[in-house]
Amino acid sequence: MDIDQLQAFLHVANTKSFTRAAEKMNVVQSTITTRIQMLERHIGKELFKRDKRNLDLTSAGRSFLPYAERIVDLSREGTKVLLLEQTYHDQLVIGTTHALWDYVIFEAVNEFIKSNSQISIRMITEHSSFIIRKMIDGLIDLGIVFYPVYHSNIETKPIIEDIFELVAAPNFYLPDYPVTSETLRGLPYIHLNWGGSFSDWIQQIFGNHYLFQLEVDHVSLLLRFLESNQGVGFLPHSIAKRLIHDGTVISIPFVSDTPLPNRYIYLLNRKRSNNIDYLEQLISCIKRSF
Structure with a gap:
């Protein structure tokens, strides 16, 4: 073989x-x-x-x-480890989801590489389950995921308890009645399944087999429909706050008898990593970005 x-x-x-x-x-x-x-x-x-x-x-x-x-x-x-010896002091491999790369983690990594030009950075975009498996195999040094991991070689820390916000384009026509879990069904709602407790909550609101008129599987696609004034949708606050700040979307007050769920974002790092000093610097940058 x-x-x-x-x-x-x-x-x-x-x-x-x-x-x-x-x-x-x-x-x-x-x-x-x-x-x-x-x-x-x-x-x-x-x-x-x-x-x-x-x-x-x-x-x-x-x-x-x-x-x-x-x-x-x-x-x-x-092979990469051998090549590193010729050019860089070390390499850090970082993995997280597309949404967190685009709207949270990018700034942290950008800050880190400006002051650590001797470190090679490899970035991996995948689902949380993939990132976790690669960390267990020792192929990723740092992961930012939506699930905790219990493994002897991985340290798991919650970074933030995130909440969900209902958002729309700034020029979206809002009804003159409060947006609730009941009235949401009457609005053009664009669904992105954020998984976990959010999936359970959506099932309680819309029912187990509800067919959405518009369902997407990517944050950038959700934002394109929102920006073209096609409806409303939910975003985690860690992503929404930056978009609200730059005027891309607005937050819509939302009231529900069944409260919107919160969810943690977890930072995973390998306990036995040789580049622990650089990891700590990068972790500090990531925590600031949240």
Whole structure:
């Protein structure tokens, strides 16, 4: 088993195609086929189910996939460590969600790199669950996520208890009656599922199987619809406060018999990191940004 075989396996698993995997690795298709066959021979199990139309992972392939990803990631990180010695003192790998990068964490990292030019920074944008898994594997030094982690090598600290705000464009026509959980249903509401307790709250307000006229899965998309005066939506205060300050959106007073939920944002850092001094500096920048 070697890295080329594992990379071929990952490309085929992701593209569901030997041809596209060969294009991504810049080799001929027969090379991909040979690498997969050698890997299957080494493992002793078939990794893919093949027929004339479809290609998919076998149960053994699905079980092996996360381990192959980790091996390739660790190999890549090991190579980077060697390259760092030529240029930088160290590297910090930071992971968080797209929303927090755009509206909170960017300023903190920008502040940090201005005074630490000898440190290489790698930024990863993913869901909280992905960030947590990579931290457990030792591939991320610092994570900002929406869930606490209980692991012997990871320190978890709540940064802030965030609240949700109902917002709209400054020129949005507001009704002359109070916006409540009941009257919200009569407004053009744009739904972004923030997960956790927010999902439970929305189900209480709208019902379990309510079909929203407009539902998005990205903050930037929600903001584009809000800015084009298409309706109202909920944002965490940590994001909304900056947009309210620069006049992008306004906060709408909202009253509900079922109170809007709060949620914590957590900062995770590896306890045994070698670059602890730089981590502490970066953590201080992030706390200030919140």
